[in-house]
Structures are given as C-alpha cells and as structure tokens.
Amino acid sequence: MKRIARLALFAAIALGTATAAQAQLSKEEMIKFRQSGYTFMSWNVGKIKAELEGANFDAARVAAAANVVAAVANSGLGALFAPGTDTGKGWKETRLKPEFFREPDKVRQIGSNFVQQANRMQQVAAGGDKAAIAAQFEELGKACNACHDNYRREE
C-alpha cells in the first residue's frame, strides 16, 4: 500500500468510513455532500444556541437538533475526504487545507473527539438540563473549531 493511501486510510478510519458497498463518488460529489452535512449541522447548532440564549428554553427542540449533529457525526464522513479533495468544487470551492492529508494522527484525534462530543451532546440534550446542555455545547464548539482552525481555509 502506498504511503498516501495508507495515510488516507488512517484518516478515513478516524472519521468513520462507509466506503465498501457504496458506489464510487466523484470528488465533486464528496465535496458537495460534506458541505451539505456541515451546513445542515450549522443550522442545528444555531438552533441549540438560540434555545440557550432565548427566553423560552425548549428541551425537545434542543434534543432534535442534537440528534442531527450526532447522526451527521456518526455518518461516516471520512468517506467524503478522499485524497485530492482539498481542491475542487461541490456547491462551492472546498475550503479544506492540504494539511488535512499530511497530519493523519492529528486528524484522527480531532475526528474522534468530534464524534465523542457530538454523542455526549445528544445524551445531555436528551436529559433536558439547561445548564448541562450549555456546558456540553461549549465542548462541542471546541471540537468543531479544532478542525476549522487547523484544516479549513478562511473565506
């Protein structure tokens, strides 16, 4: 196995891959699907934020939004990060930095932590305790930013 393929495999395992039975996606499809997933997550993260900041906290809405974040995090996003997809256009030009493919250990750590924090967010949200939800929401934000700060280009 060539070195770059091995690195990509590590990254894919780190983020949870789902390639085997799936039809091969084009680079553009991968980028479009991941942009869609992150954009839809951002709507749901925004809803949790709004519930925490608003006057009428609704735990059911937070739980529904946290379910989306956890489901997307566990959907095998790694399959959408094939080598070479640091360039290319989905809905728009990708913002992924090439460093993503050069730092597999760090990517694995950041990816695993994101999944863990999303799962905890889902569990805590199901419990309905506003203070606990606020605390875990901060952790989730840090987990998201760890990837953004390292591997996402500024717009």
Added chain:
Amino acid sequence: MKRIARLALFAAIALGTATAAQAQLSKEEMIKFRQSGYTFMSWNVGKIKAELEGANFDAARVAAAANVVAAVANSGLGALFAPGTDTGKGWKETRLKPEFFREPDKVRQIGSNFVQQANRMQQVAAGGDKAAIAAQFEELGKACNACHDNYRREE
C-alpha cells in the same frame, strides 16, 4: 391571522417547526439549509441502497445512515418553508413549486407520512433484518417521492 399565514402555520406544524427561539433566517438561508438537508439525506439514502444491493450487507452502516434520515426528518424542516420560498436561491435556485403553499392539507399529510416512514426506517434498521430493511426502504422511497412528484420542479 391572515389566510396565507394560517396556511403556512398549518404546513409548519405538519412538518414540525422550530421557529420560536430561533433568529430569523433569510429566505436564502432557508433554501440553502433545506437543500443541504435533502442533499445530505440523499447521500445516506444512497448508502442504504448500496448496502441492500451489494454483496456484503453491513447492518451498522445502514443503521448509521437511517439515523441521519430520521434526524433530518425530525429536525423541524417546516421552519425552512416560509411563504415566498418557492422562489429564491440557496446553493442554487429552489425547485419548490408554488402549489406547496396552496395545498396545506396535502402537504401536512405528506410531511407527516415522511416523518413516520423515516422513524420506522430507523427502527427497522436498528433491528438489522435485511428483508425488513428492504421493505421499509421501499416505503421510505414512496414517502419521499410523494413530495417530489407534487412539489418539486424538474431540473
């Protein structure tokens, strides 16, 4: 309450709304978020299809994909269908037909059925029985197409 607002409210309730505490979204944001949600769902529906058609059926992958479909279906998509959003551009021009806002009873029925079928898909997928998953996958497809056939413009 004006008639159009009342109709929109019915549609929003039908699809599960999440407006209250949320910052007001622009028309373009609504369209972009719903395009993102449906596109990300389509990746996951494609994964279930591939598992059913492939040689090495992986129930865990199907369950992860079904979790995404159910989470998106239960995320309050109705909030992204404000009156007037049958025109406008998110990632691209919306394909929503104006009939969506004129047939609130039918929209409510189609929306509720989609949520039910997505929830059943999640339950059946968790059980891991391939034949049952295939049967429910057909029902899910019908539920998706009921909206596409009535309220989505051809490209």
